[in-house]
Amino acid sequence: MWRALAAVGALELRTRLRDGTALVIALIVPVTLATLFSVALGGDDPPLRATVGFVDLDGGEFPASVRREVVGSQELKGSVTLRDLPGREEARRALDADEVGAAIVFPAGFSRSVGEGRGGDVAVLTSPESPLAGVVARAIVDRISALVDARTLAVRAVLKAGVPGDEVKEMVERNGAAGPSPALEDDPLSGGKVDLSVHYGSGMAALFAFFVVGASFRGLLTERKLGTLDRMRAGPLAVWVPFAGKAAVGFALALVSVCVTWAASVLVSGATWGDPPAVFVVLLAHVLAAAAITMLVTSRVKTDAQADGVIMVVSFVMAFLGGSLVPMHSLPGVLQAAALLTPNGWTSTALTELAGSGAGLAAVAGPVAVLCAITTVAGGLAVLGMKKGTLL
Amino acid sequence: MTAPDPMTVPFTPPAPSTPPGPAPAPSPPALSCRGLGKRYGDVHAVQDVGFDVAPGEAYGLLGPNGAGKTTTISMLVGLLRPDSGHVRVCGVDLAADPMRAKARIGYVPQEIALYPELTGRENLRFFGRLFGLPRRELAGRIEEVLDLVGLMGRADSRVKTYSGGMKRRINIGTALLHRPDVLILDEPTVGVDPQSRKAILDGVEHLVGEGMSLLYTSHYMEEVERVCDRVAIIDHGRIIAEGTRRELIALVGSADKVELSLDGDVETALAKLRAVEGVIEAAMTGATSIRLLTEGGRHLLPALITAVDGCATVTATQVIEPDLEATFLHLTGSTLRD
Known part of the structure; x- marks a missing residue:
C-alpha cells in the first residue's frame, strides 16, 4: 500500500513541478511579494519613528509619571516623541492632519478617581495611517490599565477594612500596590515591528498556503475528469490512496512554502517572527486549516475550473478578513470581529503575539487550538462530501 | 412490434454443468454477480442483474445507451457500491475482500483514462506500480504489453499525441499489466476507425483464446456477435434475455x-x-x-x-x-x- 501511495505522491510532485505550481506558486511568488512588502514597508532602515499626542486634562500624578517614564525610556529614545495637546478635539485634529500618529487622553479627575478606588479610563486615539504610533500608545495604556486595576482593587480593600480616607494612599503603597509609575520594561516598539515587517511575510505565507495545498485537491477533480481516478479506484489499492497521495504532496509543498517565506522574511528584514518552534507549530496548524478548507471547497464543486475560481475567492476573502493583506488593527471593528472566523485571523493573531512578546508556544495555544478545530470541522465535512462525490 | 414485458421473458442464470462421476470441485466462475441493484432517487438504474462468466469465456453485455451497462460494470469493478446483491471475482467476494478481488480484474473504462502529458511507457509504469507489480518485473511486463498492443514504436511519445485508435490500445494495455483473470471492457471501440477497431477485436479474441475471461459491453451488435460466447441483453436496468447467440435468436422463432x-x-x-x-x-x-x-x-x-x-x-x-x-x-x- 505504501508503494502505491508513493507512486501517487511521486506523480503528483512531478505534475506540480512540471506545471510550475510547485515552484512559482509555492516559492517564488510568496517570497517575492513578502520581500517587496518588507523592503517597502518594514525593517529598521530608516528607523521607526512615531509622534504620540499627550492630552493631560487631569494634571495629577498618573499622567506626570507616564510622561516621565516615556521621556526617560532608553528603548523609546529617538523613536517616540510626546507632543502635548490641550484637549481631545485638538488631538483628533492633529491625528487627522497626520501631525501625530496616535494620542493618549487622560480625562479630568483621573488620578483622584483612581486614588479613591473608583478606577478610570484613559482614551487612545489612533490612525490607520500610523500603526506604529497606535501600537506604542496602546502599549503604554496597557501598562497604565494594569496599574489602575491593581491600585483600584487595593484601595477598595483598604477602604472596606475601615482605614480613614487620608491614610488610604500611604497604606496602599506601603502594602505593595505600586504607585502611578508604569514601568516600560519591554520595548513597546516591538509590536510596531511586527505589523510592519513580519506582518507582510506571514500574510503572504498564510495566503499562498491556500493556493498551494488547494492545487492538489483540485487535481483530484482533474483526475476524475480524465478517468484516471476511477481507474485507480478500480485497481487493487485502498480507496483513500489517490486522495492521500495528492494531499500529502500538497500539504508538504504548502508547509515548505510557508517556511521558506518565513526564512526569507527573516533574512531580508532581519526581524524575528518569534520563538521558532512556536512559529512552526502555528504555521503547521495554518496549513492544516487551509488544507481542510480547500478540501471542503473541492468536495462541493463539480469541475476543476470551478475549484480554481472558488479557492481563489475563498483564499482572498480569508486573507483580507484575516489580516493577511491589511493589518487587522487597520480594519473596522466589525471586520476585526469577522477575522476570528478565518484561520488567517487566528494565525495572524498568534504570529503577532509571538513576534511582539517573544513568548513561547503556551502563549499561542488558544489560536492553535482554534486552527485545529477549524481543520477538524472543515475536514470532516469535506470527507463526507468527497465520499459522496466519489473523490474518496 | 411492441416490446414484451421484460418480466415475462424467461431468463434463468445458467446452472453450472455437472460432469458425470467423481471429479475435482469445479472452479468458481471468473466473474459472478447476483441480484445487483442500484437506484438514484426514484430511478432504478440497475435492477436484479445477475450472471456468471466462466473461466476463459467471453461474455457480452448488450444494450442501448442508458440501459445500465456502465452502472453494472461500475458495481462489478467496485467503483459503485450496489444497493443490493453481490459480486464475486474468481470466488472472492468483492465487498468482503475488495483488494484481492480487484487484483483479479483488468478494467478498461469507456473513456481514455490515462495521463495525456505522460508517455505511453510512463503511464504503464505508473499504473504498474500502483497495481503492485514488483519493480524487477515491471520493466519486462511493460515491454510485453507494449508489444501486445502494437505500440512499441510509440512508447516514448506523449499519449496526447496518439491517434484515437492508439489511445484505445494503450488504454486496454494498461488493464493487462497485472495479468488479470477477467478483463472488463466497457465499449472499447467507441469512436475509433475501422482499422483500429479490427486491431482491438483481434487482440481481444487473442486474449480470450489464451484463456482470459472477458466481459465485453457494447452497443455494436456485430462486435458482440463476433467476440462473445454468450450474451446478456440489458434494457432499462434489467437483463431481459441471456444465452448463446443461437439461443437468443431462437427467442424470436426460427x-x-x-x-x-x-x-x-x-x-x-x-x-x-x-x-x-x-x-x-x-x-x-x-x-x-x-x-x-x-x-x-x-x-x-x-x-x-x-x-x-x-x-x-x-x-x-x-x-x-x-x-x-x-x-x-x-x-x-x-x-x-x-
Missing part, C-alpha cells in the same frame, strides 16, 4: 425470410411456392419478386427453385436469417442505437 426474383408467370409461381413444405407464408412484393417466410430457408432453396420450374425462372435469391439485432428489436421494441 423463421427465415427468402426473397426471390423471377422471370415468367410470377402469379402461378407464387401459388406453387405456397404449396412447398416449410413455406409459412408467401407474398408478391413487386412485378417480378416474391417474399417467403420459411423454416430453414437456406436448406429450402433447391425445393423452391424446383417448385417454380415450368412457369418461371429464379434469377436471384436472398436468404435473411434472424440475428441479434432482430432479437433485440423483438425483446425491447427499440433498436440498439436509439
Whole structure:
C-alpha cells in the first residue's frame, strides 16, 4: 500500500513541478511579494519613528509619571516623541492632519478617581495611517490599565477594612500596590515591528498556503475528469490512496512554502517572527486549516475550473478578513470581529503575539487550538462530501 | 412490434454443468454477480442483474445507451457500491475482500483514462506500480504489453499525441499489466476507425483464446456477435434475455425470410411456392419478386427453385436469417442505437 501511495505522491510532485505550481506558486511568488512588502514597508532602515499626542486634562500624578517614564525610556529614545495637546478635539485634529500618529487622553479627575478606588479610563486615539504610533500608545495604556486595576482593587480593600480616607494612599503603597509609575520594561516598539515587517511575510505565507495545498485537491477533480481516478479506484489499492497521495504532496509543498517565506522574511528584514518552534507549530496548524478548507471547497464543486475560481475567492476573502493583506488593527471593528472566523485571523493573531512578546508556544495555544478545530470541522465535512462525490 | 414485458421473458442464470462421476470441485466462475441493484432517487438504474462468466469465456453485455451497462460494470469493478446483491471475482467476494478481488480484474473504462502529458511507457509504469507489480518485473511486463498492443514504436511519445485508435490500445494495455483473470471492457471501440477497431477485436479474441475471461459491453451488435460466447441483453436496468447467440435468436422463432426474383408467370409461381413444405407464408412484393417466410430457408432453396420450374425462372435469391439485432428489436421494441 505504501508503494502505491508513493507512486501517487511521486506523480503528483512531478505534475506540480512540471506545471510550475510547485515552484512559482509555492516559492517564488510568496517570497517575492513578502520581500517587496518588507523592503517597502518594514525593517529598521530608516528607523521607526512615531509622534504620540499627550492630552493631560487631569494634571495629577498618573499622567506626570507616564510622561516621565516615556521621556526617560532608553528603548523609546529617538523613536517616540510626546507632543502635548490641550484637549481631545485638538488631538483628533492633529491625528487627522497626520501631525501625530496616535494620542493618549487622560480625562479630568483621573488620578483622584483612581486614588479613591473608583478606577478610570484613559482614551487612545489612533490612525490607520500610523500603526506604529497606535501600537506604542496602546502599549503604554496597557501598562497604565494594569496599574489602575491593581491600585483600584487595593484601595477598595483598604477602604472596606475601615482605614480613614487620608491614610488610604500611604497604606496602599506601603502594602505593595505600586504607585502611578508604569514601568516600560519591554520595548513597546516591538509590536510596531511586527505589523510592519513580519506582518507582510506571514500574510503572504498564510495566503499562498491556500493556493498551494488547494492545487492538489483540485487535481483530484482533474483526475476524475480524465478517468484516471476511477481507474485507480478500480485497481487493487485502498480507496483513500489517490486522495492521500495528492494531499500529502500538497500539504508538504504548502508547509515548505510557508517556511521558506518565513526564512526569507527573516533574512531580508532581519526581524524575528518569534520563538521558532512556536512559529512552526502555528504555521503547521495554518496549513492544516487551509488544507481542510480547500478540501471542503473541492468536495462541493463539480469541475476543476470551478475549484480554481472558488479557492481563489475563498483564499482572498480569508486573507483580507484575516489580516493577511491589511493589518487587522487597520480594519473596522466589525471586520476585526469577522477575522476570528478565518484561520488567517487566528494565525495572524498568534504570529503577532509571538513576534511582539517573544513568548513561547503556551502563549499561542488558544489560536492553535482554534486552527485545529477549524481543520477538524472543515475536514470532516469535506470527507463526507468527497465520499459522496466519489473523490474518496 | 411492441416490446414484451421484460418480466415475462424467461431468463434463468445458467446452472453450472455437472460432469458425470467423481471429479475435482469445479472452479468458481471468473466473474459472478447476483441480484445487483442500484437506484438514484426514484430511478432504478440497475435492477436484479445477475450472471456468471466462466473461466476463459467471453461474455457480452448488450444494450442501448442508458440501459445500465456502465452502472453494472461500475458495481462489478467496485467503483459503485450496489444497493443490493453481490459480486464475486474468481470466488472472492468483492465487498468482503475488495483488494484481492480487484487484483483479479483488468478494467478498461469507456473513456481514455490515462495521463495525456505522460508517455505511453510512463503511464504503464505508473499504473504498474500502483497495481503492485514488483519493480524487477515491471520493466519486462511493460515491454510485453507494449508489444501486445502494437505500440512499441510509440512508447516514448506523449499519449496526447496518439491517434484515437492508439489511445484505445494503450488504454486496454494498461488493464493487462497485472495479468488479470477477467478483463472488463466497457465499449472499447467507441469512436475509433475501422482499422483500429479490427486491431482491438483481434487482440481481444487473442486474449480470450489464451484463456482470459472477458466481459465485453457494447452497443455494436456485430462486435458482440463476433467476440462473445454468450450474451446478456440489458434494457432499462434489467437483463431481459441471456444465452448463446443461437439461443437468443431462437427467442424470436426460427423463421427465415427468402426473397426471390423471377422471370415468367410470377402469379402461378407464387401459388406453387405456397404449396412447398416449410413455406409459412408467401407474398408478391413487386412485378417480378416474391417474399417467403420459411423454416430453414437456406436448406429450402433447391425445393423452391424446383417448385417454380415450368412457369418461371429464379434469377436471384436472398436468404435473411434472424440475428441479434432482430432479437433485440423483438425483446425491447427499440433498436440498439436509439
